[in-house]
Amino acid sequence: MYAENRHGHMTPGGRHGGDSVSRRTALATAGSLVGIGVAGCLGTATNSVRVLSAGSLARTFEDQIGPAFEDETGIAVHGEYYGTNAVMRMVEDRTKHPDVVVSADSTLLRDRLYGAFTDWDVEFATNSLGIGYNAETTFGQRLEAGEPWYELALETDDGDLSIGDPDLDPLGYRAVQAFELAEAEHGLEGFRDELLERVYEEPEEPQMMAGVESGSRAAAVVYHNMAVDHGLPFLEFPDAYNFANPELADHYATVEFTTDEEGYTAEGRPILYNATVNDEADDPDAGHQLVQFLIDNPDLLVDAGLTVGERLPRPAGELPEAIDV
The missing domain is CATH 3.40.190.10 (Periplasmic binding protein-like II)
Structure with missing residues (x-):
C-alpha cells in the first residue's frame, strides 16, 4: 500500500466522483x-x-x-x-x-x-494512452523498477490513481476501456471492476497531471502529451490497449462505454483529434x-x-x- 504518498516506453515528459x-x-x-x-x-x-x-x-x-x-x-x-x-x-x-x-x-x-x-x-x-506518474512516490519507484503497472494499481490506496470522468471526456472512458482490455490481455479476472472501485475520477481534465506533479496522487491514466506538458515520466500502455495503433481498430472496438449523462455509447477506437x-x-x-x-x-x-x-x-x-x- 502507498499510504506515505497519498497526499511503453518511459519518457520524461471508483467512482469517487459522486452522482451525476x-x-x-x-x-x-x-x-x-x-x-x-x-x-x-x-x-x-x-x-x-x-x-x-x-x-x-x-x-x-x-x-x-x-x-x-x-x-x-x-x-x-x-x-x-x-x-x-x-x-x-x-x-x-x-x-x-x-x-x-x-x-x-x-x-x-x-x-x-x-x-x-x-x-x-x-x-x-x-x-497514446498510458500512466503519467510521480517518480518520487512508492508507486513510481516500483514502476520504474519494472513491476507491472496493473499489479501495482491494485495495491494502491483508494484515490492514489486517477482517471478522467468517463461521463465527461473520452480520456475517462478510454481508461475504463483500457482496464477491460488489460483484464483480457493479462488474464486478470475482475480487474476492471476492482480498479474502478479504487480510482478517483477527476472532472477537470486539464488538472489531471497537476495532482500527480504535486504528489497528492501517485499517478494518472493520461495521454502522452499531458505527461510531457508537466515534464513527468510516462509509461505507455501496450498496443493492445493504448488506443494508438490504427491497425488494432477492430480489437479496440470489442469494448465500449455508455455515459450516464447522455446515454452515449462509445466503442473503443484509436485516438484521433479533429477540429x-x-x-x-x-x-x-x-x-x-x-x-x-x-x-x-x-x-x-x-x-x-x-x-x-x-x-x-x-x-x-x-x-x-x-x-x-
Missing part, C-alpha cells in the same frame, strides 16, 4: 474556472478566435499553438478546455459559442455536431485560419507530445474552400 448531478455541478463550476484561469472567457475581443477544446490540449494551445498562431497571423487564440463530452454538450445547448471546436475523439464530434453545427472536420493528430469551425461562428474566417494552421504545422504538435502519422491530416465531410488538406 454533483459531477455536472463540478464541471460547471471548476470547468469555467479552468477556462478563465488558463485563457480567459470565450469573449468577443476583436482580432481573435474563440476555441472550445478537449482539455488534454489546454497547454498545447496555450503554450505552443496559440502563441505561434498569433505570431503568424496577428490573431489571438482565446480558449476554454473541458472534457470532450462536455464540449459537445456546451455547443449543442449553446452554453458556449466558439468559432472552432476541437475534439479528442473524432467520431464523437461527428456523432454529436454533424447536421446541426457543422458538416466537416479535419483529423490532425493522434496520441471544425462552428456554423454559428462569429468569425469563421479566423476559425478557418486556425484549422489550416493545425494542418500546416505538424512539427509544433509533435513538439507538444502528440503524434502526426503519415495518414494525417485527414479530412471528412464537405470541406470549405478555405481549408486545404
Whole structure:
C-alpha cells in the first residue's frame, strides 16, 4: 500500500466522483474556472478566435499553438478546455459559442455536431494512452523498477490513481476501456471492476497531471502529451490497449462505454483529434485560419507530445474552400 504518498516506453515528459448531478455541478463550476484561469472567457475581443477544446490540449494551445498562431497571423487564440463530452454538450445547448471546436475523439464530434453545427472536420493528430506518474512516490519507484503497472494499481490506496470522468471526456472512458482490455490481455479476472472501485475520477481534465506533479496522487491514466506538458515520466500502455495503433481498430472496438449523462455509447477506437469551425461562428474566417494552421504545422504538435502519422491530416465531410488538406 502507498499510504506515505497519498497526499511503453518511459519518457520524461471508483467512482469517487459522486452522482451525476454533483459531477455536472463540478464541471460547471471548476470547468469555467479552468477556462478563465488558463485563457480567459470565450469573449468577443476583436482580432481573435474563440476555441472550445478537449482539455488534454489546454497547454498545447496555450503554450505552443496559440502563441505561434498569433505570431503568424496577428490573431489571438482565446480558449476554454473541458472534457470532450462536455464540449459537445456546451455547443449543442449553446452554453458556449466558439468559432472552432476541437475534439479528442473524432467520431464523437461527428456523432454529436454533424447536421446541426457543422458538416466537416479535419483529423490532425493522434496520441497514446498510458500512466503519467510521480517518480518520487512508492508507486513510481516500483514502476520504474519494472513491476507491472496493473499489479501495482491494485495495491494502491483508494484515490492514489486517477482517471478522467468517463461521463465527461473520452480520456475517462478510454481508461475504463483500457482496464477491460488489460483484464483480457493479462488474464486478470475482475480487474476492471476492482480498479474502478479504487480510482478517483477527476472532472477537470486539464488538472489531471497537476495532482500527480504535486504528489497528492501517485499517478494518472493520461495521454502522452499531458505527461510531457508537466515534464513527468510516462509509461505507455501496450498496443493492445493504448488506443494508438490504427491497425488494432477492430480489437479496440470489442469494448465500449455508455455515459450516464447522455446515454452515449462509445466503442473503443484509436485516438484521433479533429477540429471544425462552428456554423454559428462569429468569425469563421479566423476559425478557418486556425484549422489550416493545425494542418500546416505538424512539427509544433509533435513538439507538444502528440503524434502526426503519415495518414494525417485527414479530412471528412464537405470541406470549405478555405481549408486545404
